Amino acid sequence: MASLKKRGRAYYAQYYDNGKQKRVNLHTESLQVAKEKLRQIESAQFREEEIPLTTKTPIGDILEKYIKYKSGHSRDKNIPKINTYLRGAFGPVCEALQVRNQAIAQKAVKRPSAGSASIISISHIEHLSAEVLSTFLSELIKDKRVSPRTANHYRQTIVTLCNWAQREGGVRFPGGKNPVADVKCYKVPKSMITFLKLKDIRTQLDVLANDTQLQTMVAVFIYAGLRREEALWLTPDDFEWSMGNHGVIMVRGKTIDGKTWMPKTGEDRPVPISKTLREYLDSYREIRKPGTWFFCAPRGKQWDPDNFSELLRESSSKHGLSWSCLDYRHTFGSQLAMKGESLYKVSSLMGNSPEICRKHYAALMPESLMESVEFPTDEMPSPTSAVSQSSAEPPRRGFLKLVVNNS
Template sequence: MIKKLDSGRWQVDLWTNGRGSKRVRKSFASKAEAKRFEAFIESQRAQGQEWNPGTLDKRTVKDLIDLWFNAKGVHLKDGERRKRALEAIADSMGNPIGRKLKPSEFLAYRAEKLEAGASAKTMNNHLGYLNAVYNQLGRLSEIDFENPLKHVEMIRIDEYELSWLTIGQIRHLLDSIERASENPHVHLLVRICLATGARWGEAESLLLRHVRNGKVTYVKTKSSKSRSVPISDDIFSELTDHLKKYKRFSSSINALRRAIRRSGIELPKGQSSHVLRHTFASHFVMNGGDILTLQKILGHSTIMMTMRYAHLAPEHLFDAVKYCPLNAVG
């Protein structure tokens, strides 16, 4: 039975194998989550298995992944992709009993993947995915044992280089696109990213209804929060006319990569489009822009992400001269 509590949560109250068997009472934030849990208990009953999150828990890692997905993953933008990655991890480790998973099993999996060429960042992501499964199920009382990987440390990774373009490089890139690119969108997309700090995918997703009152509004962003950024009259007019003509932008990332190669501008690996976002942020700060305002423009969920640009602030650079120890030496 599912009922709504006075607190607003939804409670599942049932017997795992008919009256007189183990009784389960659990509450959930939504009715949909309660229904999924009820369906899981019914499926366990149909298989002749009684739900028991205690010490006799014989559910495999993949069973726990399924539970996590129904409770949390289904609501995530990348939930399906993350579930596939988790299942592949579980298979690589032999899909052990979830409560018996040993740190050494994950470490062996990680070492094998690193040797095969996987990046440290990817392996940190995989550890984070597994931690999220155990921690979420623990919060929901689906398991009553500790996360077996809680003491496994992430691989320490050097902070990646934030590359940005100079004014001369910006002019050179735009000239290169204008002269040689046959793509009708890439020149405008580059300027939108440089004008608003947008991610490339956000700029490509703009539709006419997102361009109003001198602003562009980015929706379905990485943080899941919409944000609006003012743009100049010239870009507003050009963008409006462009979207009236073409309706939408087509994928133009390859055109941008070709233009960067033609320009001869050297960038760190993987920053072909993100360099435009870094360039906006870097010049914003160097020209005296406020970090908190920049956070809102970029849509960062935490100020720590934005603080990566703080060292470019004019006052920061001045302080390096003002407070260096050589001043006391004379």
């Protein structure tokens, strides 16, 4: 049997090996971690040199390494999101999590809060546990009143961090497994998608008639189903005007001015241009100024996504409209689904998986499924004939004859 000893703030494991007493420094100040290490020693009867002692990694050091790793493996726009969740969970405990934009920092300080939810205050990442994370998420929902969806984002960010730390960061957690992997996700209420009906499409495009570029951009979202950034990254070379009936938009990755962009799924896709959309595009091409971007900002540069959304919101709100780029994209998928197009085709055009399209648009296809429940009737036997056949006497089999071979 092994026992725990404490010297100062450090814990030791004391046990006997071949009759000799040994004492091993467990390199932890946490009683919970020390008990787990002691359990490993007792259950597997490890020798001193074989004891899989956990590491002792400062939380700031591992976060600094992780953010550097993510900067080279994630899309540029995802890095600030990851940093925001890590900063909200652990605080600015390393240089990478410091807020450098003072305007944003002051805005965050002045923003009213519904409570004072604490951060995960640990000195070493090995101190993370399911209980610590679960408590933190509960406080987020209770004190800061974040949504279950946001709480799940925090959970997934920390689970992914621990997976990387164990796989590539040189961290060994107690028990040899991710300590927060068993924390359950919160249930997120299903939200209904919003989209424009045919009369709404006409209303939306008509109110933008005085701004040809903005009107054409909204038409691209509605009639081609592009994501916001997919449209903002379009160049003149992405349009194949002679392909198909009315042309094709090539949604594809590119590198411009040293900045690389890829579609959300990482795969390029062609989107046919409809007759209606072609009319808007032709009108816009007549006034478009030469430049790198097909849709450029007022100073000729690429649109910032948030600035574009703000301009669109202001233009539409003047007429009492509040639809967003996501609503326009859902309009494309919804209208095709209601027309009876297969969800596989819709998913291919939108750059989504068939499962995502089924989740969003399957409920919009009831009319196209009405005839699917009918069985063919021309060659199907009636119930009475089926009964009469089953009750009829089965045909007699012929008698067997014995054949003798005398040879």
